[in-house]
Amino acid sequence: MTQATNLQPASSPIVASVIGCTRRYPGVLALDNATFQVAAGEVRALLGKNGAGKSTLIRMLTGAEIPDSGSVSINGAELSHAGSGRAQESFEKGVRVVYQELSLVPGMTLAENLFLGRWPRKGGVIQYAEMEAAAAEAMGRLGLDLPPNRLVAGLSPAERQLLEIARVLVGKPTIVILDEPTSSLAAAEAEKVMAAVTRIASEGIAVIYVSHRMNEIRQIAHSATVMRDGRIIDTVDVKGADTREIVRLMLGSEASQAAALENTGSDKVVLEVRDLALAPKLNSVSFALRKGEVLGIAGLLGSGRTELLQSIAGVRRFDAGQLLVDGATVKPGRYKEMLRRGFGYTPESRKEEGIVPLLGVDENTLSTNFSGVSKTGVLSSRMMAEATRRVIDRLHIKAARTDTPIGTLSGGNQQKVVIGRWVYANSRILLLDEPTRGVDVEAKAQIYAIIRQLAAEGRSVIFVSSEIEELPLVCDRVLVLRDGTLQDEFISPNIDQDAVMAACISGH
Amino acid sequence: MSLEQTAKPSSKSKSSKSGFGLSQHMNELSLFVAIIVLYVVFTSSANGFLSFNNQINILRDAATIGIAAWAATLIIIAGEIDVSVGPMVAFISVVLAFFLQWGAPTPLAFALAIVVGALLGSIAGALRAYCDVPSFVATLGLWSALRGTALFVTDALPVSIGRNDMLDALDRSLFGVPPAAIIMLVLFAAFAFISRKTAFGRSVFAIGGNAHAAFLSGISVSKIRVALFAIAGAMAAISGILLVSRLGSGNATAATGLEFDVIAAVVVGGTSLSGGRGSMLGTLLGVLVITLIGNGLVLLGINPFFQQVVRGLIIVIAVLANIQAIKRSMSRNKG
Numbered sequence: 001m002t003q004a005t006n007l008q009p010a011s012s013p014i015v016a017s018v019i020g021c022t023r024r025y026p027g028v029l030a031l032d033n034a035t036f037q038v039a040a041g042e043v044r045a046l047l048g049k050n051g052a053g054k055s056t057l058i059r060m061l062t063g064a065e066i067p068d069s070g071s072v073s074i075n076g077a078e079l080s081h082a083g084s085g086r087a088q089e090s091f092e093k094g095v096r097v098v099y100q101e102l103s104l105v106p107g108m109t110l111a112e113n114l115f116l117g118r119w120p121r122k123g124g125v126i127q128y129a130e131m132e133a134a135a136a137e138a139m140g141r142l143g144l145d146l147p148p149n150r151l152v153a154g155l156s157p158a159e160r161q162l163l164e165i166a167r168v169l170v171g172k173p174t175i176v177i178l179d180e181p182t183s184s185l186a187a188a189e190a191e192k193v194m195a196a197v198t199r200i201a202s203e204g205i206a207v208i209y210v211s212h213r214m215n216e217i218r219q220i221a222h223s224a225t226v227m228r229d230g231r232i233i234d235t236v237d238v239k240g241a242d243t244r245e246i247v248r249l250m251l252g253s254e255a256s257q258a259a260a261l262e263n264t265g266s267d268k269v270v271l272e273v274r275d276l277a278l279a280p281k282l283n284s285v286s287f288a289l290r291k292g293e294v295l296g297i298a299g300l301l302g303s304g305r306t307e308l309l310q311s312i313a314g315v316r317r318f319d320a321g322q323l324l325v326d327g328a329t330v331k332p333g334r335y336k337e338m339l340r341r342g343f344g345y346t347p348e349s350r351k352e353e354g355i356v357p358l359l360g361v362d363e364n365t366l367s368t369n370f371s372g373v374s375k376t377g378v379l380s381s382r383m384m385a386e387a388t389r390r391v392i393d394r395l396h397i398k399a400a401r402t403d404t405p406i407g408t409l410s411g412g413n414q415q416k417v418v419i420g421r422w423v424y425a426n427s428r429i430l431l432l433d434e435p436t437r438g439v440d441v442e443a444k445a446q447i448y449a450i451i452r453q454l455a456a457e458g459r460s461v462i463f464v465s466s467e468i469e470e471l472p473l474v475c476d477r478v479l480v481l482r483d484g485t486l487q488d489e490f491i492s493p494n495i496d497q498d499a500v501m502a503a504c505i506s507g508h
Numbered sequence: 509m510s511l512e513q514t515a516k517p518s519s520k521s522k523s524s525k526s527g528f529g530l531s532q533h534m535n536e537l538s539l540f541v542a543i544i545v546l547y548v549v550f551t552s553s554a555n556g557f558l559s560f561n562n563q564i565n566i567l568r569d570a571a572t573i574g575i576a577a578w579a580a581t582l583i584i585i586a587g588e589i590d591v592s593v594g595p596m597v598a599f600i601s602v603v604l605a606f607f608l609q610w611g612a613p614t615p616l617a618f619a620l621a622i623v624v625g626a627l628l629g630s631i632a633g634a635l636r637a638y639c640d641v642p643s644f645v646a647t648l649g650l651w652s653a654l655r656g657t658a659l660f661v662t663d664a665l666p667v668s669i670g671r672n673d674m675l676d677a678l679d680r681s682l683f684g685v686p687p688a689a690i691i692m693l694v695l696f697a698a699f700a701f702i703s704r705k706t707a708f709g710r711s712v713f714a715i716g717g718n719a720h721a722a723f724l725s726g727i728s729v730s731k732i733r734v735a736l737f738a739i740a741g742a743m744a745a746i747s748g749i750l751l752v753s754r755l756g757s758g759n760a761t762a763a764t765g766l767e768f769d770v771i772a773a774v775v776v777g778g779t780s781l782s783g784g785r786g787s788m789l790g791t792l793l794g795v796l797v798i799t800l801i802g803n804g805l806v807l808l809g810i811n812p813f814f815q816q817v818v819r820g821l822i823i824v825i826a827v828l829a830n831i832q833a834i835k836r837s838m839s840r841n842k843g
Contacts, residue, residue, distance in 0.1 A: 315724070339726050353724055356717035358784050363710055367725040370707030379705050421725055 012039035014076075015174050015206045016095070018060050021070030023230075030056040031067070032230040038175065038206040043197060045217040045238060046210045048227035049250055050467055054210055057227065058177055061208075062097055063090030075174055094174030098164045098181060104152045111135035111148035114167050138166045141203070142196040158189035162196055175206040182216060183302030186280040187483055194220050212300050214243050214506035228252055243506040247498045251469065261492050264455045265293035265476050269327075270429055271460065273312065276321035281307040282484045284321070289429070294451055294461045296475030298468060298500050304484045305464045306348055309433050312462070313345040314338040325429075341429075344368075344422025348433040348464075350411065354418045357407030361399045362388040364406045364417050368425035391420040396446050412443025419450065430454065430461045436470060448474045468501045480504055535778035538833050539793035542826060546800045554807035562803065564686060568754075570799040571688035574792070575747050576766065577773045578699040579740040581791040582709070584774050586733065587716040587783025588636065588643040590740050592629075593747075594766035595655035598759060600625050600748030602658045605667035605758025614674040622745045628654070629741020633734035643737070651767070658760035666757035678753035688750045695743070700788040708732065716783030773798045776826045778834075797826060 014037050023031040031053050038044050048054050059065040060072050063079055063086035072079045074093035081089045104113050111132045112119065119126045120134070128149075135148040144162045152160065161181055168176055178197065182190035190213075197220050201207050209221055217224055217238055225235045226249040233249050271289040276282060281304040289295050299305040310316035312323065317333035324330070325341050338345075347353035355364055362384050366373055373383040388402040395416040399409060406414055415435055422430055432451070436444045451461055451474050463474055471478050472495040480488040480503040488503040490496065550557040576593045583590050600621050607617035628650065635646040669675065678687050703709040711732050714722040723729045751762055777794025779786025801822050805815045 335723075336726070336728075345724060347724060353718075353720045356714045356721050356784070358717045359710075359713060363714065364725075367711070367714055367722065367727055369726070370710065374707060377706060379707065379710065425726070 012041055014038070015040050015074065016061055017073050018057065018067075019071050019073070021057075021060055021067040021072065023056055023060070023065060023067050029230050031060065033070070034060075034227075034230070034232045036225060036232055038208060040174070040206055041201050041204045042223075043201045043207045043209055043221045044235075045221035045224035046208055046227065047212060047217075047224055047246065047250055049469075052227040052250070053230040054227055056230070058097065058179070058208070058210070061090065061175070061177065062095050063087040094172065095177070096168035096171070096173040096175070097177040097179065098161075098168055099179050102160055102164055104160055104163060106153040107151065109149050109151055110139070110146060110155075110163060113152055113163060114138060114148075114170055116167070134170070135166075138170050139163070141169060142166050142199060143192070144196070156189065158185050158192050161185065161193055165193070165196055165200070169200065169205075173205055175208065176200060177208045177210070179210045180212075180301055181209075182211065182213065183300070185302070190216060212505045214246070226250055243502050244498060247501045247505070251497055251501060261452065261474075261476060262456070263476060263492070264452075264458075266291045266458075270325065271312070272322075272324040272327075274322040274324070276308070276311060276318050276323070278304075278307050278311055278316070278318045280484070282311070282318070285481070285484075285486055286321075287479055287486060289460050289462060291460055292455050292458045293477065294455045294463055294475050296471040296478035296495075297462060297464045297481055298471055298478055298504055299464075299466065299481035300504050301466060303481045303504070305466075305481050306433055308481065309345070309431050309462065309464055312338075313343060313431050315345065339368075339425075339427075342427050343429045343431065344425060344427030345431045346415075346418045346422070346433060346435055348437065350414055350418060350438070355406050355414055358405055360401075360403035361392065361397065361406050361409070361417055362402045365391050365421045365424050368421045372424070387424060391417075391424050394423065395420045395450055410440070410443070412439040412447070415439055415447065416443070416450070419447070423454070428459050430459060431464075432461060433464045434466065435463070436465070436467065444470070468497050468504070471495055471500060472497065534833055535830055536787070536789055536793060538830060539777065539790065539797065539826075542829075543793060543796055543800065546797065546804065550800065550804035550807070554804055557804060557807055560684070562807070564681070564684065564689075566799055566803050567689040568686045569803060570795050571686070571692040571750065572747060572763070572766065573769045573773055573798060574692040574795045575695055575743050575750075576740070576770045577777075577791050577795050578695055578788065579736070579743040580770045581774050581777070581779055581786055581788060582699070582703060582712050583643075583736050583740055584771075584779050584781060585703075585716045585783060585786045586712045586736055587719065588733065588736065589771070589781075590629075590632070590647045590737065591644065591767045591771070592632065592647040592650040592654065593740070593744050593770050594763040595651050595658070596625060596628065596741060596744035597748045597751060597763040597766060598761065599628075599654040599658045600745045601751045601755075601762060602662055602667055602758035602760050604749060604752050605669050608669045608672060609667065614672060618749055621749055622742050625741035625743075625745025625748070626738040627741070629744070630734050630738040632741075633737030636737070637730035637733040647737075655760070662758070662760045664760055666755070666759050668757045669752065675753040675756075678750065688754075691746065691750070695746075696788065696792055703788050708735070712736065713784060716785070718784070769798055769802075772823045776823060776830070778830055798823070 017037040019035050021031055021034050046054055114135045120131050132148040142162050181193050221238050223235055224238045226233045268291040269288045270291050274286050276285045297305050311318040314335040365388050373387050385402045397413050397416045476492050478490040478495050479486050604621040632646040632650050635641040636643045711727045773794040774791050776797055777790035
């Protein structure tokens with residue numbers, strides 16, 4: 001429905017340019033001499049795996065970061081502020097970003113949200129009629145036909161996303177940056193957002209569209225810029241480019257040295273998932289997990305990977321399908337029962353759901369089974385210290401003492417504790433959601449080794465990851481989840497990164 | 509479990525280790541200093557402040573706040589709040605008086621009173637844990653309903669209990685120390701132990717620190733929340749029993765405003781209203797501060813209405829000073 005047939009005319013003025021920008025963080029070159037330009041009315045897709053430098057590039061445009069060298073110009077004028085005024089400067093020149101996290105107030109109306117904090121006033125009184133008329137106009141531009149006095153609370157996810165986009169349109173922007181705007185949406189809903197993007201561009205606004213869904217990019221983008229390791233690798237015409245070619249640009253040609261893993265899997269199936277469905281994210285997912293196997297689940301943000309893991313863990317109730325543990329059916333949504341059956345679950349957001357920051361490594365580890373370190377109901381300091389010490393040694397956690405508050409540890413060490421609590425609880429089926437997110441390279445390698453070791457002991461692991469390159473290093477088998485369905489299966493040592501990535505981002 | 513620990517980098521030098529313990533107890537130390545200051549000020553300005561009788565009075569008053577404050581500390585550490593304490597104490601005193609009037613044996617009447625307190629508390633807990641009613645609202649409802657019921661049933665008149673040896677004994681000093689104070693201290697020891705040395709106590713800290721993470725690591729968050737409010741009800745019931753022993757009757761108008769003294773004592777004691785952080789020792793010192801202020805102002809003969817103003821100011825200043833001290837020690841640790 002949204003065919004972007006018209007490539008922008010070559011004469012369109014360049015509205016934003018990043019010229020030769022470099023930005024270095026301690027230990028990382030986040031942006032390496034990057035040059036990037038977009039023209040008015042253009043939809044530019046921005047691709048790259050996690051850590052490729054996309055966010056840094058965006059922050060250059062918004063003025064949230066200052067380049068170590070190089071320059072950023074919006075509408076032909078270079079951003080000159082060197083301090084906190086830079087973001088304001090960029091905003092005034094018309095740069096707007098719509099982030100993944102929605103920032104709407106559910107209890108207020110659409111119009112109030114559109115003008116949040118900037119409500120049109122006369123003598124301190126909000127002019128509702130004027131505001132609602134302006135809101136209706138802004139929403140109309142995106143094809144969002146809703147009464148402006150409705151509450152945001154009743155909106156669908158796609159409508160909320162559209163409202164976020166409408167909000168940035170209110171101030172007449174010159175460039176709009178969308179950061180994975182469809183990641184939380186089902187396919188049909190994503191269409192509405194894409195239609196809105198096409199409309200924005202037809203008004204002469206430049207759009208930078210960060211996404212990995214090739215189908216969407218093909219529909220709406222004129223061209224795609226691929227980033228890797230902080231560098232702009234290439235800008236390609238998406239219509240002509242083959243998905244494998246784009247994947248190759250994203251991942252580079254580093255030979256995927258998938259050293260054949262020692263196969264520790266047996267034939268015994270410990271967990272079977274049959275036709276599991278959870279509207280609208282998952283429909284009919286089926287697979288089996290064997291004893292001693294590390295099963296990878298690859299998928300983009302919003303592919304349903306977290307929902308799948310939560311459904312299995314019993315944190316979330318699924319709509320239909322069957323879950324069999326050791327051949328016996330388990331009812332949905334029974335987290336405690338799953339723990340008793342030997343499951344262990346580590347959530348994706350370590351900080352929000354994984355740790356109690358003020359408590360020590362010991363209590364964060366032992367909370368899965370306090371009775372294991374108690375004598376007649378009384379916690380034994382000695383047993384607590386010993387049990388924690390065993391986990392610390394085994395998982396190579398860097399902590400000065402067993403009762404060091406976990407909030408003071410690095411992300412990698414926190415994650416090792418979160419995994420370690422299930423090792424302590426002696427769980428035999430581990431469900432790990434993005435266990436290496438926000439973790440440094442050394443800790444990543446240690447986590448891979450820990451997972452392989454756990455598998456060698458006969459435990460089974462489901463390893464969810466959006467970082468394709470780590471899958472061949474840990475997994476015996478990889479399933480690809482896209483649009484709520486399993487699309488493909490790869491078996492070690494034939495887990496080819498390019499093929500997995502291609503299966504994740506594109507449908508054919 | 510204090511905040512300054514968080515700021516502490518995981519270092520290993522010996523000097524930092526001793527500093528660790530000191531900054532960890534910064535809060536308790538500054539309260540201890542505050543108590544000494546209060547003693548010095550009141551001794552020099554208020555006649556008879558240091559007398560034996562007055563010290564006993566202070567202990568007895570401390571018991572009224574303290575027994576409820578131990579449970580309130582756990583509730584606040586868990587990130588919840590209980591404002592129903594005063595009416596709960598008064599209601600239980602009336603209930604106990606009726607039980608005794610009906611001829612129930614005294615020990616049985618005591619036990620029943622405690623059970624009633626626990627059940628009433630667990631209603632608030634269940635509303636919080638299973639129906640997501642904020643604990644402030646659930647206990648506010650209880651606050652109003654309990655006071656109302658007690659007043660309605662008694663017409664705001666005392667419910668006399670006649671002669672009762674056991675209750676009299678509860679008000680008779682042992683070697684000069686009132687039993688209420690002894691009960692308070694025994695319960696303090698029990699709560700300090702529970703909060704540090706049992707799975708229940710540590711789970712309370714985990715829930716207050718991050719309820720979601722606590723749930724995912726298998727802690728029974730809902731059950732513990734119900735238990736906390738049941739315990740608070742039982743503690744209020746014990747206060748109610750002591751009240752009957754002191755007044756010789758059940759009294760629906762008693763313990764007015766007790767909940768505010770309790771919460772003030774816990775907060776002055778350094779427990780964070782946002783949960784996850786706090787200590788029993790801090791609350792013990794907080795209870796002493798609140799009681800000393802009340803006692804001293806009365807002895808100074810300050811106008812009772814103005815006493816409330818002074819009390820309010822001192823509470824806010826104490827908490828403010830405490831926060832500043834913690835912030836300072838944090839930035840020192842960082843530097």
